[in-house]
Each structure stands twice: as structure tokens, then as C-alpha cells.
Amino acid sequence: MNHFFKLLHMEVRRFRYILAGLMGVTAIVQLCALFWTVSKELKLRETLMLRPEKTDYVFHELTFAWAMSSAQFWFLVPVFMSITVLSLYIFFIWYRDWVGRHTFVYRLLMLPTQRRNIYLAKLTAILIFMFVMLSFQLLLLIVENMVFNWIVPSEQGGSSHFADAVSANQALDMLLPHQFGQFVFNNGVGVLAVLVLFTSILLERSYRRIGILYGILYAAGCFAAVIVPLTTLGIENPGAYLYPGEIIAIVLVIAALLLVLSVWLGLRLLARKITV
Amino acid sequence: MKRYVLTVLLLLFAAGGVGGYYVYAATDRLPEYKLVKVEGDSRIGLEIELSGLYGGRFRSQFLTVSTDGSRYYSRRPFYENTVFSARSWMGEVPGLRELKQKHRQFMRGKGIPDGFLIDGEWAVYAEAASETSNTLKIEHLHLASGKTARFVTELPVQEGLSRMHAVDVQRQGNELHVLTTYYLAMGDKMPSQAYFDNVIDLSSGRLLRQQKLEPSIDRPKNAMVDAVTADGFTTPSGYVVLRVRENIAQDGLTEENSISNAVDSERQTIMKSTLYGYSYKTGQMTKLQVPLTGLNEQWNENIAVADNRIVVVTNHEKRIIILAYDLVSGKIDKELIIAAEDLGVTQMGMTRFRDGKIYMAAQQSSLPIALVLDWENGALLYKGKAVYAGPVSEAEEAIKQLTLLDLKFRA
Numbered sequence: 001m002n003h004f005f006k007l008l009h010m011e012v013r014r015f016r017y018i019l020a021g022l023m024g025v026t027a028i029v030q031l032c033a034l035f036w037t038v039s040k041e042l043k044l045r046e047t048l049m050l051r052p053e054k055t056d057y058v059f060h061e062l063t064f065a066w067a068m069s070s071a072q073f074w075f076l077v078p079v080f081m082s083i084t085v086l087s088l089y090i091f092f093i094w095y096r097d098w099v100g101r102h103t104f105v106y107r108l109l110m111l112p113t114q115r116r117n118i119y120l121a122k123l124t125a126i127l128i129f130m131f132v133m134l135s136f137q138l139l140l141l142i143v144e145n146m147v148f149n150w151i152v153p154s155e156q157g158g159s160s161h162f163a164d165a166v167s168a169n170q171a172l173d174m175l176l177p178h179q180f181g182q183f184v185f186n187n188g189v190g191v192l193a194v195l196v197l198f199t200s201i202l203l204e205r206s207y208r209r210i211g212i213l214y215g216i217l218y219a220a221g222c223f224a225a226v227i228v229p230l231t232t233l234g235i236e237n238p239g240a241y242l243y244p245g246e247i248i249a250i251v252l253v254i255a256a257l258l259l260v261l262s263v264w265l266g267l268r269l270l271a272r273k274i275t276v
Numbered sequence: 277m278k279r280y281v282l283t284v285l286l287l288l289f290a291a292g293g294v295g296g297y298y299v300y301a302a303t304d305r306l307p308e309y310k311l312v313k314v315e316g317d318s319r320i321g322l323e324i325e326l327s328g329l330y331g332g333r334f335r336s337q338f339l340t341v342s343t344d345g346s347r348y349y350s351r352r353p354f355y356e357n358t359v360f361s362a363r364s365w366m367g368e369v370p371g372l373r374e375l376k377q378k379h380r381q382f383m384r385g386k387g388i389p390d391g392f393l394i395d396g397e398w399a400v401y402a403e404a405a406s407e408t409s410n411t412l413k414i415e416h417l418h419l420a421s422g423k424t425a426r427f428v429t430e431l432p433v434q435e436g437l438s439r440m441h442a443v444d445v446q447r448q449g450n451e452l453h454v455l456t457t458y459y460l461a462m463g464d465k466m467p468s469q470a471y472f473d474n475v476i477d478l479s480s481g482r483l484l485r486q487q488k489l490e491p492s493i494d495r496p497k498n499a500m501v502d503a504v505t506a507d508g509f510t511t512p513s514g515y516v517v518l519r520v521r522e523n524i525a526q527d528g529l530t531e532e533n534s535i536s537n538a539v540d541s542e543r544q545t546i547m548k549s550t551l552y553g554y555s556y557k558t559g560q561m562t563k564l565q566v567p568l569t570g571l572n573e574q575w576n577e578n579i580a581v582a583d584n585r586i587v588v589v590t591n592h593e594k595r596i597i598i599l600a601y602d603l604v605s606g607k608i609d610k611e612l613i614i615a616a617e618d619l620g621v622t623q624m625g626m627t628r629f630r631d632g633k634i635y636m637a638a639q640q641s642s643l644p645i646a647l648v649l650d651w652e653n654g655a656l657l658y659k660g661k662a663v664y665a666g667p668v669s670e671a672e673e674a675i676k677q678l679t680l681l682d683l684k685f686r687a
Contacts, residue, residue, distance in 0.1 A: 009283045016282065065334035132286050135293020163304045164334035166297075180298045181354025235362045238387020239403075243380075244362035 003113035007121035011093065012128065019129060022085060023136050026078035027143075033074030034144050037067055038151055045156070061158025064148045069168040079171040082133050086126070090194055093122050094201045115270045119198070126194055130187075134175060141165060192255055195262040196222045202266050206273035222258050226251060306330060306337060307674045308665040309346040311646060314620075316658035318343075320648050326637055326662055328644070328680035332673075341644070341662045341678075342686055363387065368687040370630075375399055382417045382424055390505070393445040394419075395512045398478075400447065402454045404440045412442070412454060412474065414481055427481020431474060436461040443471075444505040444516050446556050451484065452476040453556045455503060455516055469501055471518060473556065487559050491520050491552040498523040504551075506581045511631075513581050515603045517564070518552040551579075551586070553603045566601050566608070580629040585609075587651055589627050589634060596624055598634070598651055612654040619656060621645050625681055633657060637683040644680035 045059055060066075068075065097105035108118060145165065149157065167173045177183050200215035207214055233247045234240030242250075307330065313321050325342035338349040366372055366387070371394050376383045379399070386392070386401045393400040398416055405411040405428065412429045434440075437458055444455035454474045471489040476482065493499045499522045506513030551564040566588060568577060578589045584604050590597040593616075600610035616624050621638040624647075628635040632652065638645040640661065648658035664674040 005280065005283075009280050012283045012286060063334065069334070128283075128286055128290055131290035131294055135290050138293050138297050160334055161304060163301055168334055176294075176297060178301050178304075178350065179352075179354050179357070180301065182357070183294075183298065185354060185358075238363055238366075239385055240387070241385045243384070247362075248358060 003111070004117040004121055007113075007117050008124050008128075011121055011125035014096075015089065015093075015125065015129060018085065018089070019132065022078075022082045022133065026082060026133075026137065027140055029078045030071075030075055030140060030144060031147060033071040034067055034147060035151065036074075037071040038062070038148065041070070042152070042156070059156065062152050062156050063158045063160035063164075064145045065160035065164040065168045067148055068165045068172075072169060075169050076171045079137070079175070086129055086133070089129070090126060090197050091201060093126065094198070094205070098205070109274065116267045119267055119270055123194065123198065127191065130190070137172065138166075138176070188255075192259050192262075195259060195266065199262045199266040199269070202269040202274065206269045222262070225254050225258060229254065306339075306348050306351065307332065307346075307670075307677075309339075309341045309662050309674075309678060310665045311341050311343050311660045312663050314645075314659040314661050316648065316656060316660075318658075320633075320658035321646070321660045323685055324635060324646055324648070324660075325684055325686050326644055326646050326680035327682045327684055328678070330677055331679065332677035340684070341680060343660075345665065365389070368685070370685060373687065379417055379422070382415070386415075388441065391442045391445060393447060393512070395447055398447065400445055400452060400478075402442045402445050402452075404442065404456070407439045407441070408437055410434060410437065410440070412456070412476075414452070414454070414476065416452075416478065425481075427476075429474070429476055429481050429483050431456075431472075431483060432486055434458055434460060443503045446506075446512060446514070446516075447478065448514070448556055450478045452478045455489075455505075457503070471501070471503060473554070473559070489518060489552075489554050489561055491518050491550070491561065492563070493520055493522065504579045504581055504586070511582055514555060514557050514584055515581055515586075516554050516556070517579065517581050517586055517603075518554065518561075519579065520550045520552065522548045522550075549577075553586070555603070562606065564601060564603075565606070566599065578627050578629070582629070582632070587629065589629075589651075591624060591627060593623055596627065596634075596636075598654060600651070610652070614649070614654045619647055619659070621647070626683065628683060628685075630685065635683050635685075637681055643675060644678060646683055 041062065097103075097108055109115065111118075141162070145162070163178055166176050167178060174186070177186065196219055200219045203214040203218055204211040229247065229250050233242050233250070235244050235247045240247075311321060311324075311326060321343050325340040327338070327340045329336040330339050330348070340347050366376060366383075369389060372383075372389070372392060375394060382399065386403075388403050391401050391403045397419060399419060400414065400416040402412055402414045405413050410431045410433050412431060414427045414429055415424060417424045438461045439459040440456055442454050443457050444453075446453045446455075452475070454476060456472050456474060458470045458472065460468045460470065473487045473489060475484045475486070477484055491501065493501075499520055501518055501520050504517040504519055506516075549568040551566050551568070552561050553564050554561045564586070566586070568588070578591070580587050580589075581603075584602065586601045586603060588597075588599045588601070590599070595613055595615045598610070598612040598614070599608060601607070602609045616622060616638070619638070621640045623639040625637040625639070629651070632650065634649040634651050636647045636649070638647050644662040646658070646660040646662075647656065649655065650657055662675075662678060662680055664671040666674065
């Protein structure tokens, strides 16, 4: 346990500057987008009110949920940037140990601990980064709500529910759905994808050139194993032989098997195939 | 431990942030409403629910309100949104729902509601083997014994068949009547549509005869024909009604202009509707002398077939007209006009039929109302209103945000 925690801490420390960078960029882009969107709307209202020919405009109240919906694109940019960086880091978390003049992986693999700790530390680190970014986004939303209330005159502003503000943004609605069950499902799919990619990377590291093919085939096979039943068994097809619940059960069983297979194969490759 | 402070802090931050949000989300409730009886039989209220929107949040929330309370679409549990949302209509159709519960194996792969007949003795399902084949797949289940049989029935070949499907299934003794509609390709032109009554021996699946239903159409180019079948799958009927709708020109317009205007605005369409009754027993088709309004009747006229009668309910904002036509005698045997004020409502909405009753969503000022009437005499069987199930001080504002315009039967 102690070795695992040391390895996890090492992985966290290695990513800390990138993580801080992602947080910084997200905060700057979103706050600027919020400020720009609200200022533009307030200016427009001011212009319309000053027009002599039209003085009977009825403006809706400006709410934070409205701002989140209006600044949709600029809120999406840092979210997708963070997702992209974390996705690329799934590969880099392994390959950075092999690159460089003094190959770090030699030291890592010769540590007097079970190699599965390396695997689990890397997996846990990726999950921590993912949830830290989500928590940071939630914290940032609270700050942005305060900024919104500060810049919008009280006579034009209205209150909105925090959950409405989250669901007003398409990306956040997907990452932080209102239903906890949906959140668990989305993240379960994400964890499965990370595990499959880890195994593909370890296949490549174990078998080198031909390993690239093994890795691609493994990832493609796993993807097909989940997608093919969903698309061919006709979950929405009224004439399909299987009932929707049965199709979902088949897919869940396949996903569970792939999860177990990926972890087992990944640990086995790390323990037996990768040598220094 | 001190050296791990960054990892520990990040772990706590991640768990606290996401965990805190879901604790908040679990407590973020939308207003609760309930359907309560105003007058009539409270048992009828248990069968129905009003559906519409709650507008008090940033995005309108779809909800249904029943005697048990309100259910918001966005707050359905995850498994309901995934497992039970696919093909959910089957669980919502009375008759099919019970059949699926009792005979799960029989119901596999059967997904076209019009292909079902459940008449107390038999459950029958018929569908085209494929859209372009002249073949019907029939499966029946003897409800008492649980015995099933499958047949493939070859129908006479139709040249240029581009699509065929079953629209009604009825039984007359040992004869099964499967009404099919054919779309026949006409070169570059719009496909022509034809209806056939296929009479099939229930024991062997052999085609006994096929009869084409031929209503007279003055302007076949501009006509649409659809079949009005018995309401529900558990209501056997000896008749099917064909509704022929023809575009007719408005003053100063040609037929073509009239059609192109119809594309721009539904309101400018003038339709001439004619109803034809076809008896499965005699094979006779007769033109029905039922006066229809002619304008946009697909929106304000609701036609149902039951017990050898057709009932036409014409909706107006402040009144409904119920007209019952006896298919055997060929005469109108009832005509009722019910005003909104007679029912204590200010606006009348969409109507539905079932089991000799008319179900309607209405409004009393801005208060959503559910009404159930007897279609024999227009008597009010049930009246219910949607009320806020929270503190009285919030009720007025909560009701203002509620718009319920449709009435459905509960699953």
C-alpha cells in the first residue's frame, strides 16, 4: 500500500504543472467569455433603451444560466482542451518512462514492489486528474456566478438554480449530468476506455513493432465488442428479437468482461512480458 | 505523510467537489403537482395523467401529473432513461403490456402496433415479411392454452409494389381479416396507395380470398387515404373506415396553387373529406353520410370506430361536437354539442377515446383540468384538476408555471 501511494504521489507530482496550467487556462478563458458575453448584452440593452423610436422593450432577466448558455462555445473550448490533454496523457503517462537518455522505466520496474502497483498508480492518477478537473470546474462555476452577480446590475439580473447553469452548457451537462446514475455510467465507460488503452500500450511495449498491431487490434476489438451488439441487436428496432433490457444486459456483461480482461492482461504483460 | 500533502489534497478536492455536487443535485427538487378529483368517479382518475411543461426553470421541464403526483422526464432514474426508454411505447399500450407480461416469448420481435389483435380468445400478430414482398407473416396465440402457431401467407403478386404493411387485424369466426396497404410505384410520379382485405384461414394460414377496397376518389392526384381502425387492439370491430382527403382549390386558386400554399401554411389547406365504411363480414363498402368540417380536420376532428359505430368528435376552443354514426343502419344516431361552460372550463383541448369514453385535457382559466365524458350522452364521468402539492403560499406561482395540454393513459 505504501509503495502504491509513493508511486501515485510521484505520478501526481509529475503532472502537477500541466494540471495547474489546465486550471489556469480554463479559468481565464471562461471568466473572459463570461465578462464579454454579459458586457455585450448590457451594452445592447443600453443602446436599445436610448433609441428614441422604441422605448417599450421588455427585457428578460439576465441569469447565470442564461450566461452559461450564451457563452456556450467559449466554455466548451477549455473543457475540450482539458479532455484532449488528459486523453493524450493516458499514452504519455507510460511513454514518458521510456523516453529520455536515462530511461526511467528501468528504475521503476526494478523497484522492490509488485509491478501491479505501477499499473494501479498510473490508473488512479488519471482518475484523480479527471475528477480534480471536474471539481475545479464546479468551483469555478461558483466563482463565475459571483462574478456574474457583481457585473450585472441588480435591476436586470435574476436568480437561477446552479443545476440549471450546469445543464445549460452541453459539455458540462454531459460531464456532470444531473442524475448520479448517469454520471457513474459515463465515467464507467471512461474508465473502461482508459483500461483498454493501457492494455494496448502495454501490448506495444511488450511486443514492440508487431505490438503496435496487437495494440490497435485489441482496442478496435474491444470497441467493436461493445458497439456491435448495440448497433446490430436493434435496441430501438421494434421488430428486434431481444428486448431492450436483454440487449443492455448483454452489453453490460461484455463491458464487465472487457474490464476484467484488460486489467488481467495489462498486469500480466507488465509482470511477465516487459523486461529490463 | 507530509510529503504526500499534494496528492491527499487533490484526492479530497476531487471527492469533495464531485460528491458535494451530487448531494446538492439530489436535493434540487422540482415542484410537485397532483391530479385531484373535482367530481365524478375517482377510479377513472387513476387511469389517466396530464402531460405538459413546467416553465419555472431555465429550460422547460417535461412532466406528467397523475393522482400519484408528478414525474419529470429529466429526473427519471438512469435505468429508466436507458433500459426502459427504448421501445417504451409497448409498455404504454394497454393490452400489449399485459400480453408482454404473460407471454413474453410470443411478443418477441413483434413491434408494429397495427398488426395486433387481442380478442379475449386469441392474440394474433400479422406483418409483411418485408416491405417489398407479397408475403404476410402471421403468428397467433391461443390465450387459454398458450399454444402458438406461425404461418407464412403468400398474397397475390402486385406489380410495382414499393411498400406493404398491415394496418388492421380482425377476426370473424375462423376467418382472419388482415387489412394491408400497398404503395405501388408509378414511375416518376407519387406512388399510388391501395387497401386490400386479405381473408386468411386461422387454422392453416391459407389465403381464402383477397378483396380490394375501392373508395371513389374524384381527384386521385391530390388525395390521401387513411384507415381509421378500431380504437385499441383489444376492441374487436366488424368495420374499418377509410377516410379519403382531397385537396380542393380555394377561391381564385388552382388546385396546384392550393397544394403549394398548403406547404407554406397548413391553415390555407382546404380538404374535402369523405368516409367509407367497409364491413369485414359482408365485404361491402359504403359511402358514409357523415358531415365533416373540411378545414384542417386532421387537427380538430377525431374519428374513432367502435361497436359498429363511428364517433366523430370535433374540437373547438369553447365547445365539442360529438357525432355518432351507426355503420349498420347508415344513419347518424346521435349528435351532441357540449359547451366548455357546461363542464366548468374555459378552454377545451385534445381528445382521446377509449372504452366508450372521451378523455380530454382542458383549462379552467390557467388551471389544467382533466375531463372524461360518456360518449353515449356526453355525461361528465370524471373531472380532475392539477394542484400544487406544496405549501399554499407557493401554490399560485407554481400553478402559473404549469402548462398541461395533453392527456394520456397511464402505463
